[in-house]
Amino acid sequence: MTGAGEAPAARIARLNTAYAHAIDDDRLEDWPGFFTDDGLYRIVTRENREAGLPLAIVHCDGAAMMRDRVRAMRTANIFEPHTYCHTLGAAEIAEGEDGIHTARTNFTVVRTMHSGAMSIFACGRYLDRIVEADGALRFAERIVVCDSRTVDTLLVVPL
Amino acid sequence: MSTARPWPDDDVSRVPYRVYTDPDIHAREQERIFRGPTWNFLCLEAEIPNPGDYRTSVIGDAPIVVVRGRDGGIAALVNRCAHKGALVCYKPRGNVSEFTCVYHNWTYDLDGRLTGVAFRRGVRGEGGMEEGFEPGAHGLRRLRTRTRNGLVFATFSDEAPDLETYIGRDMLSALDRVFVKPVRVLGYHSQVLPNNWKLYAENTKDSYHATLLHVFHNTFGIVRFTMGGGIRLSENGWHHLSFTERSADGSEREGAEAVRSLKEQYALEDPSLMEHRLELGDRITNSIQTIFPTLVVQQILNALAVRQLVPRGPGECELRWTVLGFEDDDESLEALRLKVNNLVGPAGYVSMEDGCIGGFIDTATRSAPEERSFMRMGGTAIEPAGASRVTEAAVRGFWRAWRDCMAL
Ligand code: FES
Ligand SMILES: [Fe+2]
Numbered sequence: 297m298t299g300a301g302e303a304p305a306a307r308i309a310r311l312n313t314a315y316a317h318a319i320d321d322d323r324l325e326d327w328p329g330f331f332t333d334d335g336l337y338r339i340v341t342r343e344n345r346e347a348g349l350p351l352a353i354v355h356c357d358g359a360a361m362m363r364d365r366v367r368a369m370r371t372a373n374i375f376e377p378h379t380y381c382h383t384l385g386a387a388e389i390a391e392g393e394d395g396i397h398t399a400r401t402n403f404t405v406v407r408t409m410h411s412g413a414m415s416i417f418a419c420g421r422y423l424d425r426i427v428e429a430d431g432a433l434r435f436a437e438r439i440v441v442c443d444s445r446t447v448d449t450l451l452v453v454p455l
Numbered sequence: 456m457s458t459a460r461p462w463p464d465d466d467v468s469r470v471p472y473r474v475y476t477d478p479d480i481h482a483r484e485q486e487r488i489f490r491g492p493t494w495n496f497l498c499l500e501a502e503i504p505n506p507g508d509y510r511t512s513v514i515g516d517a518p519i520v521v522v523r524g525r526d527g528g529i530a531a532l533v534n535r536c537a538h539k540g541a542l543v544c545y546k547p548r549g550n551v552s553e554f555t556c557v558y559h560n561w562t563y564d565l566d567g568r569l570t571g572v573a574f575r576r577g578v579r580g581e582g583g584m585e586e587g588f589e590p591g592a593h594g595l596r597r598l599r600t601r602t603r604n605g606l607v608f609a610t611f612s613d614e615a616p617d618l619e620t621y622i623g624r625d626m627l628s629a630l631d632r633v634f635v636k637p638v639r640v641l642g643y644h645s646q647v648l649p650n651n652w653k654l655y656a657e658n659t660k661d662s663y664h665a666t667l668l669h670v671f672h673n674t675f676g677i678v679r680f681t682m683g684g685g686i687r688l689s690e691n692g693w694h695h696l697s698f699t700e701r702s703a704d705g706s707e708r709e710g711a712e713a714v715r716s717l718k719e720q721y722a723l724e725d726p727s728l729m730e731h732r733l734e735l736g737d738r739i740t741n742s743i744q745t746i747f748p749t750l751v752v753q754q755i756l757n758a759l760a761v762r763q764l765v766p767r768g769p770g771e772c773e774l775r776w777t778v779l780g781f782e783d784d785d786e787s788l789e790a791l792r793l794k795v796n797n798l799v800g801p802a803g804y805v806s807m808e809d810g811c812i813g814g815f816i817d818t819a820t821r822s823a824p825e826e827r828s829f830m831r832m833g834g835t836a837i838e839p840a841g842a843s844r845v846t847e848a849a850v851r852g853f854w855r856a857w858r859d860c861m862a863l
Contacts, residue, residue, distance in 0.1 A: 299497070318763055339802070340642075341642075342646075343643065344642040344643060347642075349640065349641060349642035349643070350641055350642060350789065350793055351641045351642020351643070351644070351778050351793065351796065352553075352642075352793060352796070353801055353802050354797065354802045355793050355794060355796065355798055356797075357725075357727075357794065358461075358725060360724040360725035361621065361724075361725045361728070361797075363724050364723050364725055365797075367721070367724075368671055368674075368675070368804055370743050371670075371674055371721065372670040372671040372675065372804070373671060373804070373807055373808065374668065374670065374808045374811070375672070375807065375808070375811055376811055382649035391631065409487040445643065445645050446645040446646065446647050446773065447644070447646050447647070447801035447802075447811045448646075448647050449603055449646065449647070449648060449649060449801075449814065450605050450646065450801050450802065450807040450811055451801045451802040451807070452802060
C-alpha cells in the first residue's frame, strides 16, 4: 500500500476496502497478509462481549493460525459453496500512542448460496488496532463483533 | 398422520424419512417426549449463583424459567402467566425478588406462587376479580427439578424415574469424570440448523462419521487409528458415551508434536491449539456423551462444553453451546481453552460439518417420506463397542428411546 503523507482516514478506508474485497473475491490466501505476524483476529458475539465472556467463534492468535484456517478450509472442511458481499460503513478513527490507530467500522455481510438463496449472514462492527509495518497499514488486532447471537448453519469464510 | 403407521415395523436401524418432516409427529414429540417421561437439561447452576438469579430456557417448544430461590434451591417454572399466557420473563436472564408479568402486573414469588393480582379489589368499589378467586390455584407451573454435577434438569412428568435412575450408573460416572470441580462459563455459541432436531441428535451419536466427514482429523493427522477408546450405552440404550484415549504405553507423542500428518505440507503451521493438558485424571482426548433427548456433554482436548438442542418446528433446530472452563483455571489454561475452541462451535475445524450435514439430508429426503435409511453398521444390535467405534449402535439406541416414548 502506498500513501505515506496521505491522511490516516483515507489510508484506513483503503485498508478496509482491500480487506473486504479480498474476502469477497475469494482471495483468502491474501487475508492473513492484512495482519501483523502476531496479529489477533477474533469473531465474537455481542452477547458474549457485553457479558464480559471471553469465548470466540474464531480465535486466531497470529497470522500462522490464520493461514491454518485458510488451509483447512481449502483442503479439509466441507460446506455448501457460498460467497460473501461486505458492505462497510465509514471508519471512526482515533489515534493512540506510538502511531497505533484504533478504528471502529460497521459492516454487513450478505451471503449468497449456490442455490441463489441470499441472506444477511452477519452484521456488526470491526474493532481494530492498526499499525504501520513495512510502509503499509496492518491490523495488529481485528475483533469482529457480530450483533446476532446465532450463526446460520456454520461459519467458515472469515468475516 | 397421513398413513396409519408411519413406522411399519420394529426395526430401529431403518428410519422412515417421514419422521423428520411430519408436523403431526413433531406435535406428538412435544407431548410424548418433551412433556413426557424425559429429563431435560436446562442450564448450569453456575449461571444462576445468587438468590433471585434467573435464566430462561426451553423444554421442546415450552418456555421455561430457571430461578435460584432464597434458600439456594433451584426451581424450573413454565414461563407462562396464569392470567392470559404472556411470557413472564421476556429477558434471557436477570435477578429479581419476585416475578411480575408486564401485561397486567400479576406477581409471583420465586417458587411460582401467585402473590398479587393488580386491581384485585377493583377501583373505588368497581370492577375487580370475581368473588371466590383462589390465588393458590393460579401459580406458574412448577416442574420436577433436579441438579446433578452442576447441571439443571427438569421434567414435566410425574412418571419419569428420578434423575439418577434415568441417566443410569455408567452415564453418571461419565458425568462425574468431566465435572470434577466447579465450572465457569467462558461463553455461548448458537447455531440455527436447517433440519429436524433428530438429525443432529443422531449425528452426535454417530461415531462412524467422525473421521470420514470431518476430514480435518486425517488431513492434519489428529486422530490416529492406534488410539484406544470405545462406546458405552446406558442399559436401555437411550444415552451414550463415545471416547478416544491415548495409548497408555506412551507410544504416541503428546501435544503439538502429535499433530503431524503423513503429508508434511498439511501439518498445522501453528499447532498450539492442539496442546492438551491432561486434567481429568485419565488419557482421554475426546469424549462425547449424550443424555436423551437433547443434551450433549463434550470434552475435546481442553475444550469443555454442554450443548442443548432446541427443536424449532419440524424443519429447523437451534444448537446452544455453553462453553466451560473450571473456576480455578489460571490465565494460561484459559488462553489454551480459547484456542482449542477453534476445533468446535459454529466455525469449529471438526464440528462445522455437523452444522450442514443435517440440511443435506433434509434436502434429499423431503421428497421421499416413505423411504428409509439403512443403519446396519454393527448389525441391528444396541450394544457397547470397542476402539474402532465403526458402529451405528448408539444411533439405534436413540431411535429405541424415541420409539419407547412415541409409541408409534
Ligand atoms: S397476562 Fe400476565 S398479567 Fe395478564
Ligand atoms: Fe461430527
